[in-house]
Amino acid sequence: MSQPMPPAPGWQPQIPMAPPEPQIPPAPPVPQVPIAPPAPQVPMPQQAAPADPAGYVTAPVAAVQPGPEPAVPLLTLDYVSAGYGQFRALFDVSFAVPMGCAVALLGPNGAGKTTVARVCSGLVQPTNGAIYLGHQEITGMPAHELRRLGIAHAPEGRSVFASLTVEENLLLEFRSSLGKTGAPAALERAYSWFPRLRERRNQIAGTLSGGEQRMLSLARVLADLPRLLIVDELSLGLAPIIVDEVFETLDTIRSQGCTLVVIEQHVNKALELADRVVILQKGRVVYDGPTDELGDLVGQLIPGL
Amino acid sequence: MPLLAAESISKHFGGIAALVGVDLNVEPGEFVGLVGPNGAGKTTLFNCLLGILKPNRGRVFFRGRDLSRMPMHARARLGLGRTFQRLEVFSGMTVRDHFLVADRSRRKKGGLFGDLVGQGTPTRREDARAEAVGELLGLTELLDVPVDSLSLGHARLVELGRAVLTEPKLLMLDEPSSGLDRVETMEMARVLQSVQAERGTAILLVEHDLEMVSLVTSRLYVLEFGEMLATGPTPQVLAHPVVRRAYVGDVA
Amino acid sequence: MSRAVSIWPASADPIGSTKSGLVAAGTAGPGWARGNSKIVNDVVGLIVGGLALGCVYALVATGVVLTYKTSAVFNLALGAQAFTAAAVMYSLRNNLGLPLILSFVVAVLIVGPLLGLGLYVTLFRRLRNVPEAVRLVVALGVLILLPAIVQALWFGKGGNRGSPPALVLEQDKVYAWGPVSIPADQLSTILFTILVVVGLVALFKYTNLGLQMRAVVESPRMVQLAGINADRVSMISWMLSGTIAALGGVLLAPLFLSITPSNYTILLVAAIAAAVFGRLTSLPLTLVGGLALGFLQQALSRYLPSDSVLAQGLRPSLPFVVLFLLLLFWPGLRDRREVTDPLAGVDPPASSIAGTVRASKDTSKVLPLTLGTVVIVALCLLLPGIWMYRITGAIVLSTIFLSFTVLTGMAGQISLCQAAFAGAGAYGAAQLANHFNVPIMVGLLVGGLVGLAVGMLISLPTLGLRGIYLTLATLAFTLMVDQIVFPLEQVGGGPAGLEVPRPYWSGFIDFSDDRAFFLLCVAALAVAALVVWLVRRGTTGRFLDAIRGSETGAASIGINPSRAKITAFALSALIAGVGGVLLSSWQQRTSAGDFGVGNSLLWALVVIILGARTIKGALAGGFLLVLFPELLKAAGIPNPEAWQGVVFGLGTFVFVRHPEGLVDAIGGWYQRHFGRPERTTEEVRRIVTIDLSEPEPPAGNGASSPQAPYTAGVGPLPDTAGAVAGTAGGGSYRYAQAGSGPPQPPSMPAPPSFGGT
Known part of the structure; x- marks a missing residue:
């Protein structure tokens, strides 16, 4: 990010109301060195407090209970085991996601990262253990109820309804979370960030290019910012230049109070963004801590880096 | 004569031009890369080259023959191998069976009569050929494992091995590193290099992973907005300022 | 009957x-x-x-x-x-x-x-x-x-x-x-x-x-x-x-x-x-x-x-x-691809109707199996006439049902017109016998060829149709044939039906006796089963497996999917045609309705519920369909045919849990509880993983770099991401075990759990 960003083909400027504060200093030449701000050990709800001009953050953030102890993490996994049919993919996974943080979930293929994401969003039910959202136990709750509690999950791969139009994709999401009255405004917000989507509002989403589909799935979650956003391989199949912008978008929404769980193959990018890192291997947590304490362990824990 | 020759391909969907007068050649035994931003038309070009889409203008020749009206299995018989970005493995079959089927398909075996007189069981030679490819790809230990239980990286290698066993003249690979982690990507790169070196197969690689591209390809095409932005030896192309601005961004 | x-x-x-x-x-x-x-x-x-x-x-x-x-x-x-x-x-x-x-x-x-x-x-x-x-x-x-x-x-x-x-x-x-x-x-x-x-x-x-x-x-x-x-x-x-x-x-x-x-x-x-x-x-x-x-x-x-x-x-x-x-001409149905569910992998996939059954190279079972069959056949000869007659019927139906094993179990196509193939064979042979005195032994061959011809007739125009549309086409075809062709005097003999003699050829060959006919049917079943077995193990079977796994993938290595499908259709129709001749010859007459749409649907249902993948499934289907109504009648239940429909229909509820078929499901259950332990897929997987697991890190340094050359795990397909990681977990968790110590309490900003010594 040391050089000025050229206009990206296809990827329109993100959230316009992003505070221009330079959160991330110019990237040092060695990418391994974590450059994220010091890990916030304390949740940072105050960062979320100032409502942005469009006023769209207020609803979800206001829903966060202040809680008696400020240190309660937004999401807690407590000895969670899970699997598919006979297969067990996760073994006693425990970690916590502090409020307002970005947590990178790293590990080799098949380590169970996607399963963790699915467990957090309710797509896969744990066979053992418990999950908490703040103080509330959410173990066993179906995905659609968790979405209403503010956990959004942008799954791996194509995550748009290919047979619906762009606008229908957006409306489906907005109507369920904001009701019929709030949906048009959210639609407008989504279009104002991604004008490309407005151009293609009546196009069938399956005919969009890969980058546009990613745009659409981001627009779906962003126009009504959740408390917790889980993104799984958001940059898969995107050109490097667009990957950068995706990460900037994530950084911006984090600064607006949205807690993030990020699964990424671009480990360096994820480390730049994340405050904390959880590394999985073969279904178990092998590292859980602040990014800047990771040091050169990362090279040992994630082969090939 | 180039092995694969595409001459001024144009393709539009409705009013949107996806490709505008694109040329592309692959010489025998060459390792060529094709990169470009999302929506630049890579997939469209790839499908035009394979004859899956019919270009509005221009033609595609493979070994001097027009591909566009040829069904996929006929193209394979002509020596055009390919892998898929979304896996197309034969679920339920072992790795060895994948290789056996490909091998038999190439040798045009498959008659009902042969099966009835008991020629269906794999011979020692067929096994040896399967094992040789298994070794080339580093899949020796996994030969008898059902493909469904392989990791994505291994499954991609199986697809590659399956294509290699049909002894193609040209392999067309659609984002083989997609979904692979670093280790797997580098392993894929190594295997591709040895396939090209040991079997003399030409390879056309569509890929986002620039590290892999710069490692394996000797020549590179860069596509942007449906037009060919640059072509030439890989290092020079990747270093070119225009390419860097359009595609690479700040990542070297 | x-x-x-x-x-x-x-x-x-x-x-x-x-x-x-x-x-x-x-x-x-x-x-x-x-x-x-x-x-x-x-x-x-x-x-x-x-x-x-x-x-x-x-x-x-x-x-x-x-x-x-x-x-x-x-x-x-x-x-x-x-x-x-x-x-x-x-x-x-x-x-x-x-x-x-x-x-x-x-x-x-x-x-x-x-x-x-x-x-x-x-x-x-x-x-x-x-x-x-x-x-x-x-x-x-x-x-x-x-x-x-x-x-x-x-x-x-x-x-x-x-x-x-x-x-x-x-x-x-x-x-x-x-x-x-x-x-x-x-x-x-x-x-x-x-x-x-x-x-x-x-x-x-x-x-x-x-x-x-x-x-x-x-x-x-x-x-x-x-x-x-x-x-x-x-x-x-x-x-x-x-x-x-x-x-x-x-x-x-x-x-x-x-x-x-x-x-x-x-x-x-x-x-x-x-x-x-x-x-x-x-x-x-x-x-x-x-x-x-x-x-x-x-x-x-x-x-x-x-x-x-x-x-x-x-x-x-x-x-x-x-x-x-x-279905044949309306544009937009051919090569229609359904939109797939990107999150399909979240729920574990069920087994499918068709399946790869690769016989092991173990030949030790061949001899006992043959001997056992001979003994059972010999015992059947001792049965009272009516029961031997019924068992003959069961064997004939099993032969017809093997046509499902080819088409449904191997090619994965659900056909609702197998009865039409059988009927074509039966009527062809019967008409030849009645009008031209062609002996039924020859008629068996002719019947098979007529069935084959009809099979080609239906498979060629429907080549581009996928899955559901193909099945609908076969349903429409059965109904048409059943309504228009079979009732014709020149085909099915009209309302009176046709006399069909037992195989008999000028004194040399005489199967008119029930016992002799029984043996002929056993032989026919054995030949058909052998053919199915050979084809499944052979190139054709493997090609069909490949096409079922991924038609696009198969075409990409030069397999012609159309050709393979036609082969499957033809072979299936041939078997059904021969079986149809035997069925009519067993009853010694045939009438419209023997090969009607009702039977077409019922046959498909019974075979697929019991298991279209295996020869065993076809056998079970034949015996169940012939013997079950007899049992109901013997038990004095009123309206037995309705109850038969109820029972077979209820089989659907079992099928929903075991699409691989009841016979396979019972076999698996038996194997798990009483059988010799066999390596399941998961076990094979685990063994492989252990073989490949990374070398033990040098002692004293729990954090040594895992240099595992691309053996990061015999992991899963992307769909089941992480699915196998658990079972593949024979590998090393040394980092976690060495480092994390006792599991941490949940609700706290955890200190780095790595290397906590």
């Missing part, structure tokens, strides 16, 4: 009643043409009559489209749902004498949606991740089950207390505007249809629920991620389609004058044709298709001379012909 295997309990011959029903609807129905000016009234009557019939077709067709659009199930069971509602309505109104409105409310507004909901909750809810073929078989099972239950429980031999009630306040009232006069019942049919179609179009176009329904069909999991209760949406759509089907059923009843399952099969096929006309998505096109079919049928029954052979066959079977032609 000729009706040993019938599924239509009330009317032994489904087609017979069909014909009378439709002819009645066309010519003698209430108020089709009333008036003085003949020509005007002819046309008006034609239009009005066609409109009413077409509306009913269109109504059920919208139900088909609705379930397909919202749950990806091609619901053949809608015909049975319509029948059930009509039967309930008739029982309440005519037999119990309840008021019309009350009967309507119960039959259409209560039974209809509840039936749809019940089917969804008990069966189709779990079928999200199964291949389309499995869903189709389940729907087929329900199509057989529901009418059987209705008839076994209370509807016995159909209603006989007057004609079915029409949905009008005043029976026999006619509304007239100038030359146009419409009987009230037809007017109400038209109005109901308009109401439903307009309502549905509005639902899909303008409401949020409609949007959610369209999304659910693509990926219920993704719909959940949008905060929507996908299960609730599916339930609503099933209740809605159930109501529509019930309404269609109740409206159809007065048009046909009688309520029989076969009438509703015609309704179903006509509705499917209309839905296919709408490409299974467009409701307006579906409406047009249904109306056009109604008009066409009305015009045919009026203007074709009623005594011509063509008219006799064509008139009632018009929907089948239209469906078949639509």
Whole structure:
């Protein structure tokens, strides 16, 4: 990010109301060195407090209970085991996601990262253990109820309804979370960030290019910012230049109070963004801590880096 | 004569031009890369080259023959191998069976009569050929494992091995590193290099992973907005300022 | 003995009643043409009559489209749902004498949606991740089950207390505007249809629920991620389609004058044709298709001379012909690819009907198996005559069922026209024997070739059709052949049927004795089984496996999918043809209906439920189908044929859990509990993982870099990401074990857990 960003083909400027504060200093030449701000050990709800001009953050953030102890993490996994049919993919996974943080979930293929994401969003039910959202136990709750509690999950791969139009994709999401009255405004917000989507509002989403589909799935979650956003391989199949912008978008929404769980193959990018890192291997947590304490362990824990 | 020759391909969907007068050649035994931003038309070009889409203008020749009206299995018989970005493995079959089927398909075996007189069981030679490819790809230990239980990286290698066993003249690979982690990507790169070196197969690689591209390809095409932005030896192309601005961004 | 295997309990011959029903609807129905000016009234009557019939077709067709659009199930069971509602309505109104409105409310507004909901909750809810073929078989099972239950429980031999009630306040009232006069019942049919179609179009176009329904069909999991209760949406759509089907059923009843399952099969096929006309998505096109079919049928029954052979066959079977032609020529159906669910991997995939059964190289079982077979065959020879006769029948049916093993178990195609192949063979051989004195031994060969020819005839034009459409084409083909071709004097011998001798050739070869014929059938079964076994192990079997796994992938290595599929069809039809000759020779005569649509459906259901993958499954099917009705009869159960349908239909509930087939499922269960432990896939996987697991890190440095060369885990496919990581976990967790120590309490910002020494 040391050089000025050229206009990206296809990827329109993100959230316009992003505070221009330079959160991330110019990237040092060695990418391994974590450059994220010091890990916030304390949740940072105050960062979320100032409502942005469009006023769209207020609803979800206001829903966060202040809680008696400020240190309660937004999401807690407590000895969670899970699997598919006979297969067990996760073994006693425990970690916590502090409020307002970005947590990178790293590990080799098949380590169970996607399963963790699915467990957090309710797509896969744990066979053992418990999950908490703040103080509330959410173990066993179906995905659609968790979405209403503010956990959004942008799954791996194509995550748009290919047979619906762009606008229908957006409306489906907005109507369920904001009701019929709030949906048009959210639609407008989504279009104002991604004008490309407005151009293609009546196009069938399956005919969009890969980058546009990613745009659409981001627009779906962003126009009504959740408390917790889980993104799984958001940059898969995107050109490097667009990957950068995706990460900037994530950084911006984090600064607006949205807690993030990020699964990424671009480990360096994820480390730049994340405050904390959880590394999985073969279904178990092998590292859980602040990014800047990771040091050169990362090279040992994630082969090939 | 180039092995694969595409001459001024144009393709539009409705009013949107996806490709505008694109040329592309692959010489025998060459390792060529094709990169470009999302929506630049890579997939469209790839499908035009394979004859899956019919270009509005221009033609595609493979070994001097027009591909566009040829069904996929006929193209394979002509020596055009390919892998898929979304896996197309034969679920339920072992790795060895994948290789056996490909091998038999190439040798045009498959008659009902042969099966009835008991020629269906794999011979020692067929096994040896399967094992040789298994070794080339580093899949020796996994030969008898059902493909469904392989990791994505291994499954991609199986697809590659399956294509290699049909002894193609040209392999067309659609984002083989997609979904692979670093280790797997580098392993894929190594295997591709040895396939090209040991079997003399030409390879056309569509890929986002620039590290892999710069490692394996000797020549590179860069596509942007449906037009060919640059072509030439890989290092020079990747270093070119225009390419860097359009595609690479700040990542070297 | 000729009706040993019938599924239509009330009317032994489904087609017979069909014909009378439709002819009645066309010519003698209430108020089709009333008036003085003949020509005007002819046309008006034609239009009005066609409109009413077409509306009913269109109504059920919208139900088909609705379930397909919202749950990806091609619901053949809608015909049975319509029948059930009509039967309930008739029982309440005519037999119990309840008021019309009350009967309507119960039959259409209560039974209809509840039936749809019940089917969804008990069966189709779990079928999200199964291949389309499995869903189709389940729907087929329900199509057989529901009418059987209705008839076994209370509807016995159909209603006989007057004609079915029409949905009008005043029976026999006619509304007239100038030359146009419409009987009230037809007017109400038209109005109901308009109401439903307009309502549905509005639902899909303008409401949020409609949007959610369209999304659910693509990926219920993704719909959940949008905060929507996908299960609730599916339930609503099933209740809605159930109501529509019930309404269609109740409206159809007065048009046909009688309520029989076969009438509703015609309704179903006509509705499917209309839905296919709408490409299974467009409701307006579906409406047009249904109306056009109604008009066409009305015009045919009026203007074709009623005594011509063509008219006799064509008139009632018009929907089948239209469906078949639509499937062949209607653009947009070929090479149609369904949108896949990106989150399909979240729910573990079920096993499939077809499967790779690769026999091991272990030959130690061959000898005991052969010896055992010989002993059993010898013991059978000692049985009393009638039982040996029945067992012969079972063996003959098993031979026919091996044709499913090829086509369904290996090629993965569900064909509903195997009985047509068998019938073609049987009639061919019988006609040759009767007219040209060709001995049946030769006839066996000829029968096989005739079957093969018919198989090619159906497989060539349907090559481009995938899955569901191919199955529908075979269904339409069976119905056509059954209605138009087999009843012909020159084919099936007309109403009298044909004498079929036992194989006999001038004293040298004589199988006319039951014992000798039994041995011949055993030999035929053994040869057919050997062929199936060889083909499955051979190149053809492997190519078919590959095509089933991924047709695109197979084509990419030079396998010609069309050729392989034709081969499978041809071989399957050959086996069925030979089996058909044996079946008719076993009964020593054959009549229309032996190879009718009823048997086609029942055979497919029984074989697939028991297991189309294995030879064992075919054997089990043959024996069950012949011996089970005998057991029911022996037990003195009334209406045994209905109960047989109930039992086989209930097999669907087992099938939903074990699509690989009951025989395989029992075998697996036995193996797990009593058998010699065999390496399961998971175990093989684990072994491999252990072999490959990374080298132990040097002692004293728990954090040494894992230099594992690309053995990061015998992980899963992307769909089941992480699925295998657990079982593959024979590898090392040394970092975690060495480092993390006792698990941390959950709610705290955890310190780095790595290297916590």
